[in-house]
Amino acid sequence: MQTIDSAMPILVTMGCPSGVGPEIALRAVLQARQKGLDCRIVGDRGTLAAAASRLDLDVDRIVGHRTHDDNSNLPIPILEPVAPLHADERKPGRPSMAGGAAQLTWIDFATDWVLARKAAALVTGPVSKEVIATSGAPGADSFKGHTEHIARRIGQGTPVMVFVADSFAVSLVTTHLPLRDVSSCLTIESISHATRQTVVLLARLGCQPARVLICALNPHAGEGGMLGDEEMNVIEPAVQDAKAWVKQQGFEAIVDGPCPAESAFRIAMGGRYDGVVAMYHDQGTIPMKLRYFGHAVNVTAGLPIIRTSVDHGTAYDIAGQGKADAGSLWEAIHLADRLSQGRSKSHD
Known part of the structure; x- marks a missing residue:
């Protein structure tokens, strides 16, 4: 560094x-x-x-x-x-x-x-x-x-786009690409990497522990595969990978998910988490701009x-x-x- x-x-x-x-x-x-x-x-x-x-x-x-x-x-x-x-x-x-x-x-x-x-x-x-x-x-x-x-x-x-306001952070796994391409661009490594960078940034901002919640991609987190299998095949393994990295690196952090996006931001912004990892651009920026527009900062992590x-x-x-x-x-x-x-x- x-x-x-x-x-x-x-x-x-x-x-x-x-x-x-x-x-x-x-x-x-x-x-x-x-x-x-x-x-x-x-x-x-x-x-x-x-x-x-x-x-x-x-x-x-x-x-x-x-x-x-x-x-x-x-x-x-x-x-x-x-x-x-x-x-x-x-x-x-x-x-x-x-x-x-x-x-x-x-x-x-x-x-x-x-x-x-x-x-x-x-x-x-x-x-x-x-x-x-x-x-x-x-x-x-x-x-x-x-x-x-x-x-x-x-x-x-490998850059990660993160929006920060009042020591609350929302990171994006994917950024500027068509919505139809999001699913194919999600990998265990990309989700884990965005999560790891969110933990590092929150720790630098003084969050001890850094509490991070990972969003699902599909409605209701896929309903056990009925509404999509990205949660089971990609996001859940990424969450486990990020948790293992946090433990290995000795960070004070809590990593949870995947959580349905409709609930994730309400729960996190209610005070239970310091950051959310979103799967695509508007999933993360819409709630962030509704809550913090004009005061949020775009940070390039990684x-x-x-x-x-x-x-x-x-x-x-x-x-x-x-x-x-x-x-x-x-x-x-x-x-x-x-x-x-x-x-x-x-x-x-």
């Missing part, structure tokens, strides 16, 4: 320049820096200056105007790895191909900085998968989301770097209007700092 120098900065990628990313990045990073956290934005200064103006912030004082401004004198240091975007390439609510390519470059640049130990953690703003994938940038056509892309760029580790993100999208419909809530991005920065501080003390 990579050790972290606590003096290193946290990098925040701006997200889509035509979405709400620029305005929430300004608000959240200003808040973080006022609290003493060294946060820096990776993005486009012109976009941020325009957002600052719309938010009635002092543009010269906050972000400056030129790419050669001395960052050290600014409340928000900005890293610009690509040429400045033209005004028509960053219009609120109107994403462009250039903006899509820039989003991908910002992610790659920030990821490489964290890998090179120039930064402690990566916090990503909301992007458009479609805009990136159709931007024409090298490798963009395979972009399915931050989680998969960053893991592919790093080339090591990688050698720390990466967190917001729990929402680009919100093109309100971009540029100053209405976007920066709460989720602030929580993502706060959790990234919390995790990096924990890792800076780790020697394993």
Whole structure:
């Protein structure tokens, strides 16, 4: 596991320049820096200056105007790895191909900085998968989301998407794939791995023991095979595998399941568990967003770097209007700092 120098900065990628990313990045990073956290934005200064103006912030004082401004004198240091975007390439609510390519470059640049130990953690703003994938940038056509892309760029580790709020976590065994493909993509190893990573994350967040409940895939957990056999053939063996790993590793943890999804979240969110492992994307994100939307954080577990993100999208419909809530991005920065501080003390 990579050790972290606590003096290193946290990098925040701006997200889509035509979405709400620029305005929430300004608000959240200003808040973080006022609290003493060294946060820096990776993005486009012109976009941020325009957002600052719309938010009635002092543009010269906050972000400056030129790419050669001395960052050290600014409340928000900005890293610009690509040429400045033209005004028509960053219009609120109107994403462009250039903006899509820039989003991908910002992610790659920030990821490489964290890998090179120039930064402690990566916090990503909301992007458009479609805009990136159709931007024409090298490798963009395979972009399915931050989680998969960053893991592919790093080339090591198996990522697990986890949503965290108030020390409660929901992890996803599968992420961005059609619902019809979920069953065939579930394996004993993938379910056990997601469960193990959930236990590790919850332990790092102070849950002792870490109590994790694994969801079933089928209605009523398959009714003994009448409504599907994934529970008997895949999920139950995965639960046993995860339990054996927990015992072997000496973790204080409780692992139960499979439990019908309609009951799992009610039981877990009622206080009996600290986390739930969901079999597919919407099984986990719907209850999480109903309960914690705007305050949840997307964490990529299972990688050698720390990466967190917001729990929402680009919100093109309100971009540029100053209405976007920066709460989720602030929580993502706060959790990234919390995790990096924990890792800076780790020697394993």
